[in-house]
Amino acid sequence: MATHAGESLKDRAVRVEGLSRSFSKAGGVINGLDLTIAPGEFVALIGRSGSGKSTLLRALAGLDRSVSGSGIVEVPDRVSVVFQDSRLLPWRRVLDNVTLGLTGSDARTRGLEALSEVGLEGREQAWPHELSGGEQQRSALARSLVRDPQLLLADEPFGALDALTRIKMHKLLKKLYAAHNPAILLVTHDVDEAIALADRVIVLVDGVVGSDIHVDLGEKRSPGDPRFAALRARLLAELGVVEDEVA
Numbered sequence: 503m504a505t506h507a508g509e510s511l512k513d514r515a516v517r518v519e520g521l522s523r524s525f526s527k528a529g530g531v532i533n534g535l536d537l538t539i540a541p542g543e544f545v546a547l548i549g550r551s552g553s554g555k556s557t558l559l560r561a562l563a564g565l566d567r568s569v570s571g572s573g574i575v576e577v578p579d580r581v582s583v584v585f586q587d588s589r590l591l592p593w594r595r596v597l598d599n600v601t602l603g604l605t606g607s608d609a610r611t612r613g614l615e616a617l618s619e620v621g622l623e624g625r626e627q628a629w630p631h632e633l634s635g636g637e638q639q640r641s642a643l644a645r646s647l648v649r650d651p652q653l654l655l656a657d658e659p660f661g662a663l664d665a666l667t668r669i670k671m672h673k674l675l676k677k678l679y680a681a682h683n684p685a686i687l688l689v690t691h692d693v694d695e696a697i698a699l700a701d702r703v704i705v706l707v708d709g710v711v712g713s714d715i716h717v718d719l720g721e722k723r724s725p726g727d728p729r730f731a732a733l734r735a736r737l738l739a740e741l742g743v744v745e746d747e748v749a
């Protein structure tokens with residue numbers, strides 16, 4: 503079974519070596535995968551449905567202890583996870599969700615600061631069901647950041663949002679990333695989201711790294727940029743998608 507040993511990490515936020523995971527005897531989902539992520543690096547993980555993206559993320563999050571497998575997984579001490587749904591506790595107000603588990607006399611202040619950072623000042627006493635889907639995901643981001651993570655694991659965090667809200671959330675994530683600079687592993691189905699946000703895009707194929715591509719497009723990235731379009735075409739081809747089918 504993989505180990506979680508933050509202490510031995512030095513210049514890396516993630517070190518994975520020879521990771522394997524399988525749910526049945528029929529075959530592996532992750533098949534001897536190697537991966538390193540540098541501190542402060544933003545990596546997007548794409549791959550066809552069933553390629554093992556969530557399984558890998560859960561292995562990094564330490565949420566798969568009952569699954570059979572082997573290999574080395576090292577992550578930092580402070581890891582936060584954000585999912586497609588906010589996972590706010592419905593019986594706790596927003597601020598109490600954000601500060602859940604925090605210790606120290608400044609927990610409330612830190613919670614309020616985090617909510618302000620994600621644009622939710624004034625909503626701290628709301629109940630989760632009173633928030634829109636986008637606001638719930640903002641709360642989830644606040645809850646993850648208030649712990650000052652060295653690594654943020656995000657599994658399709660904007661997948662359930664409409665296109666306009668998703669664009670706003672991209673801007674927010676960029677702002678939070680610039681301010682806090684955790685390493686990020688973002689699982690996404692959205693190739694444009696991956697190119698717009700990440701330093702590196704990894705394509706997972708049959709449970710191993712198929713491609714590992716450095717995104718060299720600078721800060722301001724536009725889908726209208728021919729280099730953006732070329733990278734999109736390459737990634738879609740690697741996913742086995744014909745671009746005309748997507749348009």
Ligand SMILES: Nc1ncnc2c1ncn2[C@@H]1O[C@H](COP(=O)(O)OP(=O)(O)OP(=O)(O)O)[C@@H](O)[C@H]1O
Nearest residue numbers: 525526531549550551552553554555556557558691
């Ligand atoms: N708890 C489980 N029990 C049995 N099989 C599982 C379990 N979780 C995942 N699998 C299987 O492992 C494979 C990879 O699943 P995983 O969720 O990691 O893929 P994914 O790349 O995240 O897919 P998607 O893009 O559709 O979310 C799939 O074939 C899935 O059916």
